[in-house]
Amino acid sequence: MGRMAGNDQTSAMQRLIERLSRLPGVGRRSAQRMAFHLLKAPPEESLELAQALQALRANTRQCSACFNIAETDPCPICADTRRDGSTILVVEQPADVATFEATGMYRGLYHVLMGRLAPLDGVGPGELTLTQLARRASRPEVREVIIGTNPTLEGDGTALYLEKQLAACNVKLSRLARGLPSGASLDIASKAALADAIEGRRAMQ
Secondary structure, eight states: OHHHHHHHHHHHHHHHHHHHTTSTTOOHHHHHHHHHHHHHSOHHHHHHHHHHHHHHHHHOEEOTTTOOEESSSSOHHHHOTTSEEEEEEEESSHHHHHHHHTTTOOOEEEEEOSSOOBGGGTBOGGGTTHHHHHHHHTSTTOOEEEEOOOSSHHHHHHHHHHHHHTTTSSSEEEEOOTTSOTTOOGGGSOHHHHHHHHHTOEEOO
16 A cells, blocks of 8 residues: 555656646756655645635636736726826737836736747737737727837747738837847846837837
8 A cells, every 4th residue: 555655646746747847947857846845845835836726727817908817807907097098018928018017117008919920830820819909909099009029030020920910000010129139038138128128119110
């Protein structure tokens, strides 16, 4: 019986390590360290983590307006009447919204694409929220759409595609300034660099 328990524990540990290693930026060694930490930690710590994950799945949803992840629909940003509804900043992922919000420099609205164009990975226009963006950009109160995709090859390709798709909309199109290092992700840029990128954005047309 002791051997079976040991085998079950080993199987459970390997399963946890495998799941953790699937997280972005988490390699096999990091996943092992996390798993052993959870094993040695007080039981309530592991329970709190499990409850937090369950609450995340149960209580969060996509905002029907901007597609950000929040506990309410519309999300707090879209529901805030103090925000500037004439400007929409387009980003790739919900995490990018949090990154820009941390700068305190942007007071407009957002639109989350839920990815970027990546044909080699099978991500085409149909997998992104492009139709919804075009619909929002066509509203009379919207005067500017800022393209805030990552300064990577795929991010640049997505930006060019957006420029073509939104050309018919009566709206100013701009792109974040190149104060951001080429090939980098927004989530590792400093607040100052992001603030400069917003302030120094350039027109695309």
